[in-house]
Amino acid sequence: xxxxxxxxxxxxxxxxxxxxxxxxxxxxxxxxxxxxxxxxxxxxxxxxxxxxxxxxxxxxxxxxxxxxxxxxxxxxxxxxxxxxxxxxxxxxxxxxxxxxxxxxxxxxxxxxxxxxxxxxxxxxxxxxxxxxxxxxxxxxxxxxxxxxxxxxxxxxxxxxxxxxxxxxxxxxxxxxxxxxxxxxxxxxxxxxxxxxxxxxxxxxxxxxxxxxxxxxxxxxxxxxxxxxxxxxxxxxxxxxxxxxxxxxxxxxxxxxxxxxxxxxxxxxxxxxxxxxxxxxxxxxxxxxxxxxxxxxxxxxxxxxxxxxxxxxxxxxxxxxxxxxxxxxxxxxxxxxxxxxxxxxxxxxxxxxxxxxxxxxxxxxxxxxxxxxxxxxxxxxxxxxxxxxxxxxxxxxxxxxxxxxxxxxxxxxxxxxxxxxxxxxxxxxxxxxxxxxxxxxxxxxxxxxxxxxxxxxxxxxxxxxxxxxxxxxxxxxxxxxxxxxxxxxxxxxxxxxxxxxxxxxxxxxxxxxxxxxxxxxxxxxxxxx
Numbered sequence: 001x002x003x004x005x006x007x008x009x010x011x012x013x014x015x016x017x018x019x020x021x022x023x024x025x026x027x028x029x030x031x032x033x034x035x036x037x038x039x040x041x042x043x044x045x046x047x048x049x050x051x052x053x054x055x056x057x058x059x060x061x062x063x064x065x066x067x068x069x070x071x072x073x074x075x076x077x078x079x080x081x082x083x084x085x086x087x088x089x090x091x092x093x094x095x096x097x098x099x100x101x102x103x104x105x106x107x108x109x110x111x112x113x114x115x116x117x118x119x120x121x122x123x124x125x126x127x128x129x130x131x132x133x134x135x136x137x138x139x140x141x142x143x144x145x146x147x148x149x150x151x152x153x154x155x156x157x158x159x160x161x162x163x164x165x166x167x168x169x170x171x172x173x174x175x176x177x178x179x180x181x182x183x184x185x186x187x188x189x190x191x192x193x194x195x196x197x198x199x200x201x202x203x204x205x206x207x208x209x210x211x212x213x214x215x216x217x218x219x220x221x222x223x224x225x226x227x228x229x230x231x232x233x234x235x236x237x238x239x240x241x242x243x244x245x246x247x248x249x250x251x252x253x254x255x256x257x258x259x260x261x262x263x264x265x266x267x268x269x270x271x272x273x274x275x276x277x278x279x280x281x282x283x284x285x286x287x288x289x290x291x292x293x294x295x296x297x298x299x300x301x302x303x304x305x306x307x308x309x310x311x312x313x314x315x316x317x318x319x320x321x322x323x324x325x326x327x328x329x330x331x332x333x334x335x336x337x338x339x340x341x342x343x344x345x346x347x348x349x350x351x352x353x354x355x356x357x358x359x360x361x362x363x364x365x366x367x368x369x370x371x372x373x374x375x376x377x378x379x380x381x382x383x384x385x386x387x388x389x390x391x392x393x394x395x396x397x398x399x400x401x402x403x404x405x406x407x408x409x410x411x412x413x414x415x416x417x418x419x420x421x422x423x424x425x426x427x428x429x430x431x432x433x434x435x436x437x438x439x440x441x442x443x444x445x446x447x448x449x450x451x452x453x454x455x456x457x458x459x460x461x462x463x464x465x466x467x468x469x470x471x472x473x474x475x476x477x478x479x480x481x482x483x484x485x486x487x488x489x490x491x492x493x494x495x496x497x498x499x500x501x502x503x504x505x506x507x508x509x510x511x512x513x514x515x516x517x518x519x520x521x522x523x524x525x526x527x528x
Contacts, residue, residue, distance in 0.1 A: 012225040014388045020380035037373040041278040044374040045332040046297045051370035057335040058360045063088030063113035064347050065460050067123035070113040086136040088112035094181040096142040096515030099464035108461035117510045121149040130154045135166035141183040143170040145514050148502040167208035173234040177415040178220035188522040194245040197252045199498035208257040218261035219307045221423020224272045229396030230415050237406035249288045253295035262324035263305045271385040273331025301335035302328035309344040313439035317341035322359050346453040475508040483507045484517045491521040
């Protein structure tokens, strides 16, 4: 007698059948559901030949301590074959405070690099020609200031901003629901974002103006369906805001990019990436009437799921990361960061960062998964799962539309409550043993305390404070004050804010001073 089967239901609520076959393909329309790679609806990828023509960009997220230390890590990773840079900023930088602000105490250089002024940015990219490398910066509320600093460094290197390529995250809506590094209320935050769209269209045309991020929504505890639905809803809000600000959709849409999480369920994650491309293409074509084919493309960066890494048996994380990276590649990512195995314990060491990069290189060059486009396309299970995910995402998008859009669903707490509920259920399943985490609730072993962990030198805060004192003593403070006053004036008008911010940066106004001027006009946002 056969044993009774265990029922399998994904975190997204999709029930998985024991086996899939032709009966699951009845009425399946190849052109409507898949199409050829590089063609609408882009389910199979945004390029006809995908990785046969160009591999994804291997872009490891790095930053700690001072600009000088992070510059050394950047150079090391580039020497080891990394293709692009990805900057992690410390928390004070992320919320617009200088290293000598009282709220920065104890946090300077801890989870990323401290950048207070153009002086730090110059050291961060010293010896790295910015027209030869693309740079991604994980910065949101003060994104305009950090972008201005990057442009100013390029100009000092003699590089025309028209030749710069890279990305700023610049996705404030997910900060209100998942990450918390917001400064201003939603309305002025959206205004700054659309100012960046307009500025870059004219001045930095190769720059990706936003990376609409589901990664942090997933890290906060959402399901795969929620990650996709809330990210795409936020994307719709940015497009609507830019159109309302006077831009036409094809003027800015080709520079929109996305950022997703590669979590643990192998097929669900691959299906998620494929569904994302199909849904976004449909939104841009049917809802916004985009005419430029590039406006329909969902280009995305992927990071393996930091929240799935464990402090217990940390080298098992190498396996988790390798599988997650494989999911991202099979899902058609354009750029990838692989986490280091020790990240549940500390910032990555040189050795663990190198192993994380080598993981991508093994996938790219040794195991044959890049030989053909969308190699799992046509799988009965994968196509059924892609359809099921898409259906659930559309249900969420309709619900958010009915509330008045993503900004309203941020204000009324809908997204945050949904994520909190899923996060609670996920953790409860682990604690009840319904979900297995190796080393945590199964296959537990006695372990020695970890050694050789990277610790940030606490003296860094003192170094940054002294550097700021010296900067303020030696710069033209009258010029700085004039540029800050200009920012206040423009913030109260409808003119583009990025131009006066660039002038202030070039006068060596600090991040905290510029954000302070904007705080005076826009106020601060506080959650209930």
